[in-house]
Amino acid sequence: MNIVVCVKHIPDPNIPPEMDGKRLKRDGVQGVLDPGDEFGVEEALQLKEAHGGEVTLVSMGPETATEAIRRGLSMGADKGVLVTDPALQGSDALTTAKVLAAAIRKSGDFDLVIAGVESTDGYTGTMPATLAELLGLPQVTFAKEIEGGESSIKVQRQTADGYHVVECSTPALLTLTAGANEPRYASFKGIMAAKKKPLETWSLADLDLGDVAVQQEIAELTPAEERKAGEKFEDDGTGAAKIADFLAEAKVI
Numbered sequence: 527m528n529i530v531v532c533v534k535h536i537p538d539p540n541i542p543p544e545m546d547g548k549r550l551k552r553d554g555v556q557g558v559l560d561p562g563d564e565f566g567v568e569e570a571l572q573l574k575e576a577h578g579g580e581v582t583l584v585s586m587g588p589e590t591a592t593e594a595i596r597r598g599l600s601m602g603a604d605k606g607v608l609v610t611d612p613a614l615q616g617s618d619a620l621t622t623a624k625v626l627a628a629a630i631r632k633s634g635d636f637d638l639v640i641a642g643v644e645s646t647d648g649y650t651g652t653m654p655a656t657l658a659e660l661l662g663l664p665q666v667t668f669a670k671e672i673e674g675g676e677s678s679i680k681v682q683r684q685t686a687d688g689y690h691v692v693e694c695s696t697p698a699l700l701t702l703t704a705g706a707n708e709p710r711y712a713s714f715k716g717i718m719a720a721k722k723k724p725l726e727t728w729s730l731a732d733l734d735l736g737d738v739a740v741q742q743e744i745a746e747l748t749p750a751e752e753r754k755a756g757e758k759f760e761d762d763g764t765g766a767a768k769i770a771d772f773l774a775e776a777k778v779i
């Protein structure tokens with residue numbers, strides 16, 4: 527089973543983010559493989575262990591995004607591809623999907639594409655569905671467990687109350703929920719082996735793509751409103767009614 531995992535390189539979420547104008551500062555800040563995408567890498571490795579095949583990591587980002595790919599390679603993935611090009615700076619989710627679709631097509635035959643439900647920094651959550659459409663693939667969202675088969679997969683799909691069981695023909699694209707598995711640590715041996723694994727860097731000129739001009743402009747940036755102190759009710763016997771009124775006013779009940 528050949529699996530492609532989309533991996534995004536993001537500023538370390540454990541460090542307070544810095545802004546560069548209206549965008550998140552990426553240059554000169556500590557970056558990591560998006561923790562949400564570690565679940566995708568782990569799932570792909572488990573499927574490969576059960577069914578054989580190859581795991582390819584694909585990313586689009588600045589040159590430093592190779593760090594995220596190296597991390598996935600040291601967990602056990604076989605090869606990686608980074609698409610980087612100054613013309614892609616400030617890309618929106620649609621441009622990202624167009625570029626990743628071209629890179630995935632170029633990287634060879636695949637049975638499955640795995641992405642996170644949403645990234646930890648941009649979190650539009652729209653890139654994977656756009657990618658599925660561009661690749662002409664069926665998509666299963668919010669996967670929490672995957673059973674691989676010859677020409678189909680069986681997926682447990684997280685819902686608010688439990689899960690759906692969905693069967694889907696392959697090739698397919700699925701988004702994996704955070705917590706679907708326990709991502710493995712990269713061993714010292716894995717880190718050393720990763721240095722010798724194939725990692726290609728492609729520019730826009732290497733991809734068969736038409737116009738991918740970045741069309742998104744961030745019009746305005748507003749800091750999130752500070753959390754207000756809550757309202758405290760003294761229970762003089764009317765506490766329950768006051769809380770019910772408060773919830774009704776907030777249209778919660």
Ligand SMILES: Cc1cc2nc3c(=O)[nH]c(=O)nc-3n(C[C@H](O)[C@H](O)[C@H](O)COP(=O)(O)OP(=O)(O)OC[C@H]3O[C@@H](n4cnc5c(N)ncnc54)[C@H](O)[C@@H]3O)c2cc1C
Nearest residue numbers: 532586587617618619641642644645648649650651652653
């Ligand atoms: C030079 C350059 C600079 C960039 N600067 C920024 C920036 O400042 N801020 C920013 O958020 N993005 C930046 N990007 C990346 C790109 O613009 C975003 O990845 C894209 O807008 C997707 O948005 P999202 O994170 O909301 O996707 P979502 O839909 O929330 O992502 C869902 C899942 O899709 C996959 N995915 C998303 N993006 C990528 C990716 N780039 N590579 C591989 N898999 C991916 C991951 O599996 C992720 O978990 C840059 C790219 C380049 C080439």
